[in-house]
Amino acid sequence: MNTSTPPPRSNWLRRFVRFLWGREPIVLFGLLIVLLGTWGFVAIADEVLEGDTQSFDRWAVRSLRQADDPALPIGPLWLAEVGRDLTALGGISVLLLAILAAAGFLAIHRAYRMLAVLLVSTLGGMTASLLMKQFFDRPRPDIVPHLSHVYTNSFPSGHSMMSAVVYLTLAALVAPVLRHFWVRFYVITVAVVLTVLVGVSRVYMGVHYPTDVLAGWAAGLVWALICWLVARAIPHSQAKKQPLP
Numbered sequence: 001m002n003t004s005t006p007p008p009r010s011n012w013l014r015r016f017v018r019f020l021w022g023r024e025p026i027v028l029f030g031l032l033i034v035l036l037g038t039w040g041f042v043a044i045a046d047e048v049l050e051g052d053t054q055s056f057d058r059w060a061v062r063s064l065r066q067a068d069d070p071a072l073p074i075g076p077l078w079l080a081e082v083g084r085d086l087t088a089l090g091g092i093s094v095l096l097l098a099i100l101a102a103a104g105f106l107a108i109h110r111a112y113r114m115l116a117v118l119l120v121s122t123l124g125g126m127t128a129s130l131l132m133k134q135f136f137d138r139p140r141p142d143i144v145p146h147l148s149h150v151y152t153n154s155f156p157s158g159h160s161m162m163s164a165v166v167y168l169t170l171a172a173l174v175a176p177v178l179r180h181f182w183v184r185f186y187v188i189t190v191a192v193v194l195t196v197l198v199g200v201s202r203v204y205m206g207v208h209y210p211t212d213v214l215a216g217w218a219a220g221l222v223w224a225l226i227c228w229l230v231a232r233a234i235p236h237s238q239a240k241k242q243p244l245p
Contacts, residue, residue: 090159164220
């Protein structure tokens with residue numbers, strides 16, 4: 001006769017539900033976006049690996065060039081210069097300058113824990129972007145001449161991902177030390193607009209397919225939101241002592 005006591009029933013699901021129930025609605029919304037963004041990236045990557053997006057990608061890149069000369073982008077001459085300026089906002093040198101500027105801001109404000117989150121999240125995001133490029137190893141578009149120099153693989157778009165990682169993370173870390181709601185809203189909106197413009201410029205420059213950019217946005221958004229959730233869990237009482245206008 002077996003007299004051994006059966007193992008206790010796992011209550012991990014109950015604990016998880018209690019954890020979520022006690023969170024703020026904005027945190028639950030952030031977790032939902034993380035799940036959706038992760039699903040979106042995986043779905044896009046799967047379609048790209050199977051080659052199902054190739055015809056659309058090639059059509060989209062070619063449609064942004066003159067019909068009689070693929071070396072010339074559509075639109076007036078000054079638009080090409082605007083595209084180069086916008087794409088530079090996602091370059092490594094500009095992003096590093098933005099990180100250093102924000103790090104100085106947080107250091108002056110004595111938000112040292114947020115400063116640590118900033119450095120770990122942005123530098124970690126850059127590393128993740130390079131590793132994913134090596135893993136997927138997708139060639140760059142070859143149907144139009146490139147209007148920007150490139151040195152790495154195509155998927156996901158490093159400029160798009162890193163713009164989301166850096167600008168959205170900076171906005172998420174700086175916003176809590178700002179006093180007024182509309183100032184915080186403005187900072188986050190600017191970060192989103194910059195991220196979108198950089199991604200669109202990469203397709204316009206002919207160095208990325210649209211699916212590269214979409215995957216970069218998804219990965220960058222997920223990374224930035226995870227860092228934001230971590231930042232919310234870190235006490236920043238020092239920053240609250242001297243709220244900024």
